[in-house]
Amino acid sequence: MRRVEIFDTTLRDGEQSAGVNLHLHEKLEIAYALEQYGVDIMEAGFPASSPAEFQAVKRIAKEIRNVSVAGLARSVEKDIDQAWEALKEASNPRIHIFIATSPIHMEYKLRMKPEEVVENAVRSVRYASRFFSNIEWSAEDATRSEWDFLAKIITQVIDAGATVINIPDTVGYTQPQEYVGLIQYLKEHVPNLYRVKLSAHCHDDLGLAVANTLAAIQSGVDQIEGTINGIGERAGNASLEEIGVALKVRQDHYQVETGLRIDQTIRISKLVSKLTGMPVPPNKAVVGANAFAHESGIHQDGVLKNTLTYEIISPEMVGLSSNKLVLGKHSGSHAFREKLTELGLKLKEEDILRLFSAFKELTGKKKEITDDDILALVVENANPGQKYEFNFLQVSYGSNMIPTTTIGMTTPLGEFKQESATGKGSVESIFNAIAKLVDEKIELLDYRIQSTTGGEDSLAEVYVKAKIGSMTTSGRGVDNDVLYASAKAFADAVNRAYMKRKIDEENSETVQDKGVIAH
Structure with a gap:
């Protein structure tokens, strides 16, 4: 040749x-x-x-x-x-x-x-x-x-x-x-x-x-x-x-x-x-982020049955470990079920149907759905007693006082717990109080806040990224009160980590850290 x-x-x-x-x-x-x-x-x-x-x-x-x-x-x-x-x-x-x-x-x-x-x-x-x-x-x-x-x-x-x-x-x-x-x-x-x-x-x-x-x-x-x-x-x-x-x-x-x-x-x-410093366009042939990504339900269904239906290049050929099924508004139930399996989620048929409906609703607000988003849907749709839930939140703040937060939550085991903590600011005091309540080492990696709309009736949307034990997870909270939105974001991150750890334990996977546990 x-x-x-x-x-x-x-x-x-x-x-x-x-x-x-x-x-x-x-x-x-x-x-x-x-x-x-x-x-x-x-x-x-x-x-x-x-x-x-x-x-x-x-x-x-x-x-x-x-x-x-x-x-x-x-x-x-x-x-x-x-x-x-x-x-x-x-x-x-x-x-x-x-x-x-x-x-x-x-x-x-x-x-x-x-x-x-x-x-x-x-x-x-x-x-x-x-x-x-x-x-x-x-x-x-x-x-x-x-x-x-x-x-x-x-x-x-x-x-x-x-x-x-x-x-x-x-x-x-x-x-x-x-x-x-x-x-x-x-x-x-x-x-x-x-x-x-x-x-x-x-x-x-x-x-x-x-x-x-x-x-x-x-x-x-x-x-x-x-x-x-x-x-x-x-x-x-x-x-x-x-x-x-x-x-x-x-x-x-x-x-x-x-x-x-x-x-x-x-x-x-x-x-x-x-x-x-020259980014690769997502749709660029061979090396673009979307080169091995599939969102269309028809395409996802075909690829899951046989990759050759829509892939002439194997991801492994160019150095990738696998293709990427992007969950978005065009995705079908086949890809959604495959993602649940990939995440180790063993759910009843009625739970899957309810989650898929919630997933479709979420795609109307978010272009791409991540693994964390799926876990969040599981958490949000979980029955009472399967996650950490707020009972009350009280934040004390003044120009001449140390910010203090007192928080009450119900644990996944149904136990009511209350903790207080201080911080250099109100958000830090909330974070410290939640960390004490779940009795887990938590490291905050990122905290972002933005308004969902303009005007005085705008909602605050808070995004956090945290390392909980050895697991890195994210959380999201929305409320018309910035501090409560922050507390919801922290709690969401904790619940996602808890849900993932619970799934891993149920699937008998090796757990090296104790993780978020119910006290």
Whole structure:
């Protein structure tokens, strides 16, 4: 099976994304991940662009030993010298020289005649061959260049010493059929093309970068270029993770293979997203948060019966443990019952029907229903005596006094308990009183409050996140009184933890912490 090499330019073209500025340690972290991911070549940067960039490329070239490290250079001797100084310690250094070949670039950007461009390109490649045995040459804006001129200049740079010829769709202008036509033309009109590797580099301005790259692969290119998550200037580059998975899933069609370790896909996508500060859109192919998520009842029912009904990529292939059934307003009873089973909830049929009705009502207020929300529904619909319930709440506060809360609750065992506690503020005193009442170590991780509507009749909605024993849970409370809403949120978190612990015990699962117990 034919092998296509992967040229990653996340650290160069990807970093040129607006607002991205990677520090040396961040570049190194991505470089190590790319090595683990299995790319063949990584373009570490543009050494002549700045002293910091030079040092970054030099460090990566020294550290990375299993991947060819490349550096970008313009067709000028100074850039080539800088590239060699930065890359000479690499195990397999490559220089990537480029010059524009389209009429509009030659006239308005370079202000050079076509003959001058050919002469400059040949001279630069010959100069680079003094240092490098691995020379990639790019015809910038190749897809808007005149084909006969492109064939002419490529023929001459190959004779000058180029080992890889890159045909970039620099502004994302071409269409798959056009790109295929250009590649075929060059194969027919460049007599020495057989001596080099042919590479495709596509941008996504018209949303065709991946499609154009796959078309180029079918046309027989030896190398393709792109970035993780498709980052890059303007609309970005071809997404390497999408191409890698497409070639894997449709190997029957493309009949090619790569060295990519596809199971590292999610890991490297998240790393690049985190370090560049560029979030991955939820609906992005392969690595988006929704790529393996199903909310439609019809889809959920099909996936639960056989994942192949709606998943052509297995989550495990790209490094996920499983798909995700999102519970929302489109979900059906099959997915809801599956979630109850997953949470270890063993309920009677009438209880399930009542909970499903409450679940559907909740989806009208909340877009996505979490596991904690399901537990909250169980708690809210539980019979008396199965949860902690308020009897009264009294909070004393004044500008010259310590806030004090007294609270009375009925425990899940039906016992009435009362506790008092102080705090630096009223909310803290409520929290401390509830913690004393349940006799459990509780650590408050997050506390948020917002109004549900505008105006003086607005309700206060309080959200808390707490660690109870070894379990992290959340709680929600709504009331027209902020303090009572806070107390309800704390109690809700305690009840969710209690319910989960009770489920675990009933299912004979190992319980390492005593958890929230009824006293």
